[in-house]
Amino acid sequence: MNRLLVIGFASSDILHLKDRTVNCAGGAGMYTAMAARRCGAQVTLFGGRPHPCPDSLEPVAQHLTEWVEPVILPEQLPQFEICYAQGRTRYLNKSVEAEAILAPNMLPTNLSTYDLIHVTPLGDGLKQSSFVQACRRRGAKFISAGTGLFIANEQPHMVRATVEQTDYFFMNDQEARSVFGSLQSANTGTGKVLYVTLGTQGSCVIQGDHATLILCVSTAEMDPTGAGDSFCGSTLAYLMQKKHPIIAAPFATEIATETITQVGPSALLSEDPPPKRSLEGSVQMDNAQVKRVAQQISTISEVSPFPFVSPVLPPVGHSEALNYFFAATLQQFSFWIEENGRYDHPLIAEIEGVRQKGSDYL
Numbered sequence: 001m002n003r004l005l006v007i008g009f010a011s012s013d014i015l016h017l018k019d020r021t022v023n024c025a026g027g028a029g030m031y032t033a034m035a036a037r038r039c040g041a042q043v044t045l046f047g048g049r050p051h052p053c054p055d056s057l058e059p060v061a062q063h064l065t066e067w068v069e070p071v072i073l074p075e076q077l078p079q080f081e082i083c084y085a086q087g088r089t090r091y092l093n094k095s096v097e098a099e100a101i102l103a104p105n106m107l108p109t110n111l112s113t114y115d116l117i118h119v120t121p122l123g124d125g126l127k128q129s130s131f132v133q134a135c136r137r138r139g140a141k142f143i144s145a146g147t148g149l150f151i152a153n154e155q156p157h158m159v160r161a162t163v164e165q166t167d168y169f170f171m172n173d174q175e176a177r178s179v180f181g182s183l184q185s186a187n188t189g190t191g192k193v194l195y196v197t198l199g200t201q202g203s204c205v206i207q208g209d210h211a212t213l214i215l216c217v218s219t220a221e222m223d224p225t226g227a228g229d230s231f232c233g234s235t236l237a238y239l240m241q242k243k244h245p246i247i248a249a250p251f252a253t254e255i256a257t258e259t260i261t262q263v264g265p266s267a268l269l270s271e272d273p274p275p276k277r278s279l280e281g282s283v284q285m286d287n288a289q290v291k292r293v294a295q296q297i298s299t300i301s302e303v304s305p306f307p308f309v310s311p312v313l314p315p316v317g318h319s320e321a322l323n324y325f326f327a328a329t330l331q332q333f334s335f336w337i338e339e340n341g342r343y344d345h346p347l348i349a350e351i352e353g354v355r356q357k358g359s360d361y362l
Helices: 028-038 055-063 097-101 125-137 149-154 156-165 173-180 227-240 245-259 287-298 321-330
Strands: 003-007 011-016 021-026 042-046 066-068 079-085 088-095 116-119 143-146 168-172 193-197 203-207 210-214 336-339 342-346 348-351 354-357
Touching: 003 028, 003 227, 021 028, 021 055, 028 042, 028 055, 028 227, 028 245, 116 125, 116 227, 125 143, 125 149, 125 156, 143 227, 149 156, 149 173, 156 168, 156 173, 168 173, 168 227, 173 193, 193 227, 193 245, 203 245, 210 245, 227 245
Parallel strands: 003 042, 003 116, 011 079, 042 066, 116 143, 143 168, 168 193
Antiparallel strands: 011 021, 079 088, 193 203, 203 210, 336 342, 348 354
């Protein structure tokens, strides 16, 4: 079902962009949830549902599968005023008092119904860690988390501890340097994945001590807000679709790239299919050559489709051929020997002195 629970807030933002000032929805929880939704996940947001819902957040509420307690007043929403000028990001004002009302004991007692749970920074590394631990106790299958620059600078030890407690973790390169000393020193435990976004350079997928660089295509940036959270949410959606962690990242990069070409979460609220990942620039399909090879093969007499005729299969025109293939198909899951209800060894035996395996033996 691709069910994702995001623990985090939406916010009310004032953005001073290059050519305008806008009011729009924001927040790590909101961007993560909407990106995952855009990529096919069913998303529940746990954290500060405003009632009545402001107009800016109404589309977000409509796209969520569920927005659960606690209920807050619209004026209690976290608020950020951000200025993007001369390539720099400056927070002119912020109000995050509402995040203090969230507590792990508010979580549902059974979280095993979700395929994955993501915990946003929540303004404090210790609080985030307590939520991660509470999710484990309540049966979470997989847990991811992300951090913020303030937490990475002030509580790097807590961030490292949370990286160890989660299955997937997200941060940017500045945060990685604060937490690990350098990007090259960043690492994870066995079976865990760390995603580090690198701005215009793409992202890095770290598994153990191995790092894989994922490049991105440059684009005309309109609003950089939520790029990292959009990458996070879409990566989680693709992970739940069983994509390999390294394969999920390029797809998620396309979503993050699209997000920054529009204001706020506009791109994430689209009903269009998510953008597809194009082939690497160094790899191109030579369609003309494919056709030439196909034409050449079609003229070779000794090359033909497998006719399902052999010494162990019925001869052409045999009256029992249909029954034979029906029986063989019925036995497709009987190609091994069981012991005590478990696989023990493959089905290999001799018929008239010839060793046969699997369907050939049948």
